[in-house]
Amino acid sequence: MAAIAAALCLTSATMVLLPASSSAATGPGGDTVADGGHTARISRTEYGVPHILARDFDGLGYGYGYAFAQDNVCELADQVVTMRGERSRFFGPDGESEGSNLASDTYYGGQLRAGTVQRLLDQKAPLGPTAELRRMVEGYAAGYNRYLRDTGVDKLPDPRCKGKAWVRQVTSLDVWGIVHDLNGATGAVPLAPDIGEATPPTAAGEHTGATAGTSGRRTPSPFATLGRGPAADFGSNGWALGRDATRTGNAMVLANPHLPWVGGNFHFYQVQLTIPGTLDVSGAGLYGTPLVEIGHNRNLAWTHTASDAQHTSFYALKLVPGDPTGYVVDGRTERMTSRTVPVTVRTGNGKLSTVDRTLYTSRFGPVLSSGWTTKTAYAVRDANADNLRSMNTWLAMGKARNLAQLRTAQNTYQGIPWTYTLAADTSGGTYFTDSSVVPHLTDEQLERCARPDSEEGPSALDGSTSACAWGSDPDALVPGIYGPSHQPRLSRTDYVANSNNGPRYTNPEAPLTGFPGAYDSDPRLGQRAQLGLRMIAERADGTDGLGAPGFTGRTLRASALGNRVLSAETGRDDLVGMCRAHPRLTATDGKEVDVRQACATLARWDTRADTLSRGAALWATFFDHLFEAGPPDTWRRIPYDPAQPLTTPRGIKGDDMRVRRALADAVQDFAARNLPVDTELGTVQKWAGIPLSGCNGDKGCFNVLEAGPDSGTGTPTAGAFGTSFLMAVELTPDGPRTRTLLTYGQSANPASPHYTDQTRLFSRKQWVTERFTQSEIASDPALKVTTLTR
Structure with a gap:
């Protein structure tokens, strides 16, 4: 206990135990907040990242809930309104589409009346939450409520929910409801309006x-x-690089999930959670879930990508x-x-x-x-209708010291809802698995x-x-699903990788076979998946222009934000050859279009989707029209060939009239918007006025990003989707060396300084150096500490 107390006092603010009714500042850059039964310290470093330090899981959850409320009080309040089936009560029955709030409330009200989540909570672990998690969730709700009481609803810093009647105290059942809802994101949840209207x-x-x-x-x-809903758009790149793939011999992990930039349910929040001697994990978790779901500890790092299995x-x-x-x-x-x-x-x-x-x-x-x-x-x-086990799994993964213990965590709780896992540890080994909850349907059943x-x-x-x-x-821990013995798995010392492709080509040197068809709905590799494997191969032989072979921390980060576009690398020259031979093309509306300037723009373009790239926006528009023209195999110069899964399809048929019309239509689109065809990508793709790189993964962009010129400004086109939490970690013998980037910042509040601070870094391809040890945290000159005491 003395060691823990010493660790808790490693701060610019002295920890003080106060009566439950008192509150006092503890020194420069620090605040003390008192509450009964909980003790935690929140140390905020650059860009508002909170590092929560506590003696126990009650305090850890309390600190996390308080910190999250400071940044995103409106988001959790809004989630709870949904979970309680009260959207019609506060916002009327219609919502974003006719009747949607009423249908949503019917679905979630039915869940409450059926006692779905409470029934799962009544079970003992491993089916129900562990005692540690129960205390952590109770603390999380209490921490959120403490912030709400201290601040007052009428004085909240976020104008979106300031003074609103729907911002209320939450319960641990509300939090567990959010967990259950997220687990069902590829199942019943996106169908809630359809179920509620039946x-x-x-x-x-x-x-x-x-x-x-x-x-x-x-x-x-x-x-x-x-059955797809938001999950149809979930995407990610994940790499675990072993000792044979890096120049240092240290394992590395790249996390690059792609999720919506707006909407609380699938937003990431960056945090470090520490109980000395018990847990020390850093990374990011989805809003409303009091854990790290993508991250690392001292010896182990992992990430997730959306599984191709049907859940x-x-x-x-x-x-x-x-x-x-x-x-x-x-x-x-x-x-x-x-x-x-x-x-x-x-x-x-x-x-x-x-x-x-x-x-x-x-x-x-x-x-x-x-x-x-x-x-x-x-x-x-x-398959996730009875799943609260996800939190057990992630907490055990955060405690794991090596890949073997990570596997044990997943096998014990079988709760990963709908993602693959890619991981590495300090031994230099890597591991891939689809341990998600998959219905037990045999290949024979699927056919018959x-x-x-x-x-x-x-x-x-x-x-x-x-x-x-x-x-x-x-x-299998529960009836109806596949058990660990049937799950696709691969261990390597070079690499495992996934970009939302099926398990088969996790590493093309050792294709995975023999698993049930329910785990792989489409064996073909998409353009982004092909590019990811190509990038790893080119780094292995040093042909990617980034220097000597083998990954380093620098080249890993450069690869992640290199903004390569595979469709352009394999098809741009075909298109340029066509438009040079045919400078005037007929558009879909029958008009003749001069494409000479567009052709010259594409010829000069470096095929990258950087913010300053001239040609990337034109290429994206052209490809959108091309996708509308018909299936890709029909206008590809070389169609898909099962014997060449890593390199086909590729190229573009310049003599196909649909290709020619697509380019003419793209040029017309730019003219209609009064934009020159060589407009920089960052001019038409922004977040709160900040230029953004990247493009749609279907076009072969590794750095996925889709946004309009007014994204993040509250206009009707304010949505964005793509790269969200970036993490590049090297597991060295002396501890993890990590760079991170939360592209939309720690707060969804447009009035917060942490709404766009990291977006500006993302625009410039800059990363945040993570502070992991207590000494690294304490040395931050911008450190601000809040101590929650009893």
Whole structure:
């Protein structure tokens, strides 16, 4: 205990134990906040990164919750409104699309009334949370609440929620609800509006529409997005480099997740969590989750990329004639269960009323509104519906000292929801696995049970026979999923890499085979995945222009933000050859377009998507039109060849009329926007006025970034997507050497200095040197310390 107390006092602010009712400053750059039962210290270094130091998990969660509230109080408050099914109460029934708040509240209200999360909490570990995590979550909620009480809702620094009635104290159940919701991000959660709107059709085959008292309109839910939702856009690059791939012989890890820049659910927050002698982990976690989910400790580093496995199954239900809530399984009729959910709705004049809604469920899961006819209905079964184990897994990973212990953590809790894991340790070894929660469906079942797409519904499994239900593995922690023995895994001393491709080409020198087809929905490599493997190979032989072979910290960071564009590297010359031969092209509207200036711009372009690149914006626009023209294999000079998976497809058919029209249309687009064709990329791609590099991964950009000229300014085009938390760590014998970059900063509050400070660094390809040890933290001249005491 003396050692811990000494560690807690390594700060410019002296730690003072005060009565619960008192509060006092503790010296220059430090504040003391008192509360009963919790002790923690928040040391903020450059760019507002908090380092939480505590004696126990209660205090660690308390410090984390307080620090997070300082930066993002509105985001957690908004998440909690959703989790409680109260969006209609505070914001009206419509939301962003007609009826969406009402449908959302029906779904989440149903979860609360069913006691879904509480039932999972009632289980003992490993199925339920460990005692340490329970205390940490309780502390997290208490820390957030303490900040809210001390500051006051009417004096919050964020104008978006200052003085708002929906900003309230939270409970640990709210936090666990957020965890559960994030785990379902590739399953039922993006379908919440569709589940919340599900109503039986009339005898004429039409839906009855929304419940009386609402707008009467239904939320559209195209089957093209069912089961995918936000997760369809999740992406990442992840590399774990072993001793044979680096010049120093030290292992390295590159984390480069791609997620939305707006919206609290999938935003990263950077933090270090330390209990001396128990836990010391640094990295980033998603908003509302009190842990590090991508990061490192002294001996181990890991990252995640979105898994290609299917974590959800649709089932087509054969309905009983004349009975839209009865369905047939193995020749016997079963009844859908229904649950009435009262939703409080605020009308346009501010009055509150209660609307009773109904949720329908089958043995295969919730029933969807889309596709529900008098003959067929569709249900969705989510493998993460009973998963709170993710937090157990990540906490155990944060404690792990080597790859073997990381594997044990994942095998014990089996809670990684929908991502691959790539990791390395100080031995110089690397490891890849898809340990995510995957439904146990054999290859034979996937073939025999599949029903084709139709106009009414999605691709689904046959729900009329129990032979198409999920099976189980003897080593699976819960029924219905694959156990660790079936998971794709690879250990290497050179590298493992993934850019949202399937497991097969994690390392082309040792292709992974023999795993169930449920883990790999598409064996083809996308352009970004091909580029990532090419970049590693070129670094190995020193042909990438970055110096002598082998990775160093410098070349790893340069590779991550090199802004290479594979489609341009393999196709730009084809296009230039075409437009030089045909300086006037016919656009889709039939007009003739002079493309000589565009052709000259592309010929001069260095094929990089840097902020100052002239030609990158034109290329991106051209490719957007090209994708609309037809499948890539039809206009590629060399189409996909299974015998050449790393290098095909490539090139562009210059003699294809669709290619010519796409370039002409792109030039017209620039003219319509009064932009010269050689406009710098950073002119049309910005965040709060800051130029951004990168482009869409489908075009072969490794640094994925999609944004408009007004992104981050609160305008209708304020959204952005792509590179979010960057981490490049080298695991040396003397400790980790790490550079990080949180592209949108620590705070989602536009009034905060930490809203765009790191965005400016990102624009200049600059990184933040991480402070990991207590001495490194204490030596920061900008250090600001808050001590939470009892």
